[in-house]
Amino acid sequence: MQDVYIVGIGIHPFGRTDGVSGLQQGANAARAAMADAGLEWPNMQFGFGGSDSAGNADTIVNELGLTGLPFINVKNGCATGGSALIGSWQAIASGAHDVGIAIGFDKHPRGAFNALPTEYSLPEWYGEAGFMVTTQFFAMKLQRYMALHGITATSLGRVAEKAFRNAVHAAHAWRRSPVDIDTILNAQMISDPLTKYMFCSPAEGGVALVLASAKKARELGRDQVRIKAAVVRTRPPGSFEVFAPCMDIKRGGAPTLLASKAAFEMAGIGPQDIDLAQLQDTESGAEIMHMAENGFCADGDQEEWLANGWTNIDGRLPVNTDGGCLACGEPIGASGLRQVYENALQLRGLGGGRQVPGDPRTAYSHVYGAPGISGVTILER
Amino acid sequence: MGVSAIAEGLFRETPEPTLIGGRHRETGRIVFPCPDDAARWEAVDLPRDGTLWSWTVQRFRPKSPPYIGPQDFAPFPIGYVELPGATIVETQLTGVDFDRLTIGMAMALTVISFATDADGNDVRLYAFTPATEG
Numbered sequence: 001m002q003d004v005y006i007v008g009i010g011i012h013p014f015g016r017t018d019g020v021s022g023l024q025q026g027a028n029a030a031r032a033a034m035a036d037a038g039l040e041w042p043n044m045q046f047g048f049g050g051s052d053s054a055g056n057a058d059t060i061v062n063e064l065g066l067t068g069l070p071f072i073n074v075k076n077g078c079a080t081g082g083s084a085l086i087g088s089w090q091a092i093a094s095g096a097h098d099v100g101i102a103i104g105f106d107k108h109p110r111g112a113f114n115a116l117p118t119e120y121s122l123p124e125w126y127g128e129a130g131f132m133v134t135t136q137f138f139a140m141k142l143q144r145y146m147a148l149h150g151i152t153a154t155s156l157g158r159v160a161e162k163a164f165r166n167a168v169h170a171a172h173a174w175r176r177s178p179v180d181i182d183t184i185l186n187a188q189m190i191s192d193p194l195t196k197y198m199f200c201s202p203a204e205g206g207v208a209l210v211l212a213s214a215k216k217a218r219e220l221g222r223d224q225v226r227i228k229a230a231v232v233r234t235r236p237p238g239s240f241e242v243f244a245p246c247m248d249i250k251r252g253g254a255p256t257l258l259a260s261k262a263a264f265e266m267a268g269i270g271p272q273d274i275d276l277a278q279l280q281d282t283e284s285g286a287e288i289m290h291m292a293e294n295g296f297c298a299d300g301d302q303e304e305w306l307a308n309g310w311t312n313i314d315g316r317l318p319v320n321t322d323g324g325c326l327a328c329g330e331p332i333g334a335s336g337l338r339q340v341y342e343n344a345l346q347l348r349g350l351g352g353g354r355q356v357p358g359d360p361r362t363a364y365s366h367v368y369g370a371p372g373i374s375g376v377t378i379l380e381r
Numbered sequence: 382m383g384v385s386a387i388a389e390g391l392f393r394e395t396p397e398p399t400l401i402g403g404r405h406r407e408t409g410r411i412v413f414p415c416p417d418d419a420a421r422w423e424a425v426d427l428p429r430d431g432t433l434w435s436w437t438v439q440r441f442r443p444k445s446p447p448y449i450g451p452q453d454f455a456p457f458p459i460g461y462v463e464l465p466g467a468t469i470v471e472t473q474l475t476g477v478d479f480d481r482l483t484i485g486m487a488m489a490l491t492v493i494s495f496a497t498d499a500d501g502n503d504v505r506l507y508a509f510t511p512a513t514e515g
Binding site: 112124130133188246248 | 387388391402410412413434435436437438439440441443444446447448449450457460461463465466467468469470471473484495496506
């Protein structure tokens with residue numbers, strides 16, 4: 001297997017862009033990524049891409065050019081972007097190609113995600129009774145975690161406050177105004193214990209990454225950011241996932257535990273070696289739980305971490321440096337690649353007002369979503 | 382106007398309410414509801430009493446479809462209740478103030494009027510309520 005480098009990064013702003021389709025947002029991101037690499041669409045030897053609800057990614061050739069390249073559609077829920085990255089990484093690591101592109105984009109209707117029972121192999125009554133609501137799952141997983149490990153509502157507020165504070169300096173973020181913790185804690189309750197500022201919202205956006213072999217990266221003068229690990233894992237027995245009419249009393253692992261362990265093994269480093277991290281923050285509590293599931297701290301230690309600001313930009317492990325899903329919103333097909341975009345930007349030292357100090361060399365990203373899937377990447381400079 | 386369960390095979394309402402789960406014929410694993418696969422799963426009555434495993438409050442009206450609850454929405458609590466020796470079931474919670482909900486509290490099965498269907502029937506749904514003391 002040969003080393004793979006990220007040689008170009010591009011993003012279409014997250015949030016709402018009326019009049020621009022999800023696919024077009026993906027194409028805009030692709031153009032930006034290729035320009036960043038000093039390449040053009042005819043240079044792309046392959047593509048992997050996907051969206052959850054904005055159409056088939058391979059139709060992007062209508063926007064970018066009919067070069068005849070192989071383009072593989074990815075539809076993998078919240079791991080769509082991560083899976084596109086893995087496909088691209090393997091295409092180059094295997095030696096089959098020198099350069100190619102991973103694209104993720106989406107455009108969701110306003111309001112909560114509306115899932116139907118039949119899409120999840122569930123009986124009709126489950127939706128009729130009011131259980132097909134993703135926010136319920138996140139709230140109940142968190143409610144139990146807080147009770148078992150002594151996590152307070154104040155910590156939930158601190159996570160959201162940090163997200164909006166970081167996003168002030170991220171041009172691609174959606175919600176870029178600071179929100180103080182009292183406003184966050186006293187806002188409308190959506191699903192106890194989570195208020196409206198503690199949940200991300202369905203949104204729009206596009207991200208693209210150009211990947212290349214070491215030889216090609218050197219030619220381009222872009223051999224700075226290397227992919228050390230890229231993995232996706234599905235759920236093990238006994239994990240707690242969205243849309244579960246029942247679960248076993250004997251509790252088990254979680255897809256994030258599997259993905260994180262595999263990624264650290266692939267990279268040959270451990271959590272203590274990571275300089276910054278982007279962790280799935282569907283809601284404030286998810287970031288807190290994922291700090292532990294990814295091995296960065298013990299269950300319950302997040303109280304001390306957040307009280308001391310250790311996940312702030314200038315902390316010991318900055319987390320969600322661009323404001324994460326809380327501030328950028330959640331276009332499902334694009335979020336995983338946004339995290340990698342942000343990490344690559346930080347490792348190049350181009351974070352501007354949100355740049356992590358101290359010349360970071362390693363960056364970790366983690367997505368998690370329905371129906372129990374997790375993707376982790378580790379980058380190194 | 383009559384009475385109808387939200388679905389067949391989920392629960393019995395009389396003489397005492399009972400949830401119907403499924404037991405895997407080989408492994409003995411118990412799930413709810415009973416899968417529609419009689420070759421591998423047999424129906425089994427689940428315990429009526431359990432403890433609250435986690436909870437939240439549904440503060441906004443879920444989208445319709447699929448939700449069929451009343452248009453005139455009032456927030457309702459939901460949770461998971463651990464039924465000893467069986468499984469942990471997802472359920473609406475009833476007859477409890479939101480601020481009394483506590484993980485580990487004793488809960489008992491009941492059946493509630495949940496909605497009215499197009500024919501004016503009273504649609505019944507299983508739920509759990511705090512167990513009465515003594």
